[in-house]
Amino acid sequence: MSNIHNPQSAFTLHNNYKIPCLGYGTWRADEQTAFASVKIAVEMGYRHIDTAAGYKNEAGVGQAVRESGVGRENVFITSKVFNDNRGYKTTLNAFEKTLSELKTDYLDLYLIHWPASAHRFDNWEQINLDTWRAMTELYKAGRIKAIGVSNFKPHHLRALMETEVKPMVNQIEYHPGQTQEETVSFCRENNILVEAWGPLGQGRMLSNPTLAETAAKYGKSTAQLCIKWCLQNGVLPLPKSVTESRIKENSEVFDFEISAEDMKRINEMPYIGGSGNDPDTVDF
Numbered sequence: 001m002s003n004i005h006n007p008q009s010a011f012t013l014h015n016n017y018k019i020p021c022l023g024y025g026t027w028r029a030d031e032q033t034a035f036a037s038v039k040i041a042v043e044m045g046y047r048h049i050d051t052a053a054g055y056k057n058e059a060g061v062g063q064a065v066r067e068s069g070v071g072r073e074n075v076f077i078t079s080k081v082f083n084d085n086r087g088y089k090t091t092l093n094a095f096e097k098t099l100s101e102l103k104t105d106y107l108d109l110y111l112i113h114w115p116a117s118a119h120r121f122d123n124w125e126q127i128n129l130d131t132w133r134a135m136t137e138l139y140k141a142g143r144i145k146a147i148g149v150s151n152f153k154p155h156h157l158r159a160l161m162e163t164e165v166k167p168m169v170n171q172i173e174y175h176p177g178q179t180q181e182e183t184v185s186f187c188r189e190n191n192i193l194v195e196a197w198g199p200l201g202q203g204r205m206l207s208n209p210t211l212a213e214t215a216a217k218y219g220k221s222t223a224q225l226c227i228k229w230c231l232q233n234g235v236l237p238l239p240k241s242v243t244e245s246r247i248k249e250n251s252e253v254f255d256f257e258i259s260a261e262d263m264k265r266i267n268e269m270p271y272i273g274g275s276g277n278d279p280d281t282v283d284f
């Protein structure tokens with residue numbers, strides 16, 4: 001892991017590609033909102049944007065990156081193939097659609113948004129392997145710099161570990177009280193970088209008294225504490241806000257260090273709420 005002193009510092013993926021250590025989330029921002037807020041974020045110094053075909057805002061994200069003027073090569077863009085496009089040919093087509101929405105000729109990172117799971121598909125492993133084969137081909141052709149998955153638990157990941165190119169990233173729900181230890185350990189053992197979606201518990205963490213008290217000790221907000229806690233655990237946070245002051249606040253996490261004692265206390269917190277979406281039971 002590289003140092004984490006500014007939002008452009010990077011983690012290094014197992015193929016040596018660098019990924020800026022603080023991402024900017026765009027879920028539930030429509031195209032116009034994504035355009036305006038991503039532009040603000042990039043102008044403020046964020047260099048890593050997380051979008052997905054399923055968010056229906058890729059065009060706004062692409063336009064913001066172009067109009068920010070910092071140069072496509074200086075912004076790390078992630079997108080994801082959604083569940084309705086799992087499979088080989090469908091993934092190849094979905095990728096072309098994503099590039100044309102973003103108006104770019106490559107992606108930095110492409111993820112399988114959710115695994116096909118046993119409760120919906122008898123041949124779930126084969127479906128994930130077919131999707132992965134398409135992503136591998138695009139990666140080997142240089143059209144994607146890194147490939148990975150999202151919401152994969154160890155049993156979903158295991159089915160991909162015998163393939164030619166192993167996943168470089170797993171983006172999972174991760175915040176205090178929801179640390180998915182088994183998945184995180186599996187990823188660490190296999191050199192897969194974990195990214196945190198919902199690092200603020202989609203806002204649910206922000207009213208927790210233990211977190212608020214701990215944050216106050218450092219003169220920081222609860223949001224900043226949650227973001228820094230991810231980083232100190234070696235997990236890449238993707239906080240989302242469309243409000244300029246909060247976008248700024250969420251990037252100001254490189255001027256303090258959470259003590260080992262406080263890290264331990266947060267790491268051991270019980271479940272205090274989350275999305276409730278389990279990849280093995282979701283109905284989408």
Ligand code: NAD
Pocket residue numbers: 024025026027028050051113150151171172196197198199200201202203206221223224238239240241242246247249250
């Ligand atoms: P989050 O934990 O980032 O929380 C966002 C919420 O917190 C918003 O309602 C926002 O208004 C509020 N907030 C943000 N900063 C704040 C601050 N400083 N003070 C007070 N309130 C603040 O939740 P999220 O958006 O669900 O997750 C982050 C990103 O992760 C998404 O935008 C998306 O890019 C990604 N994501 C991926 C998946 C997946 O399945 N792969 C699922 C959900 C989200």
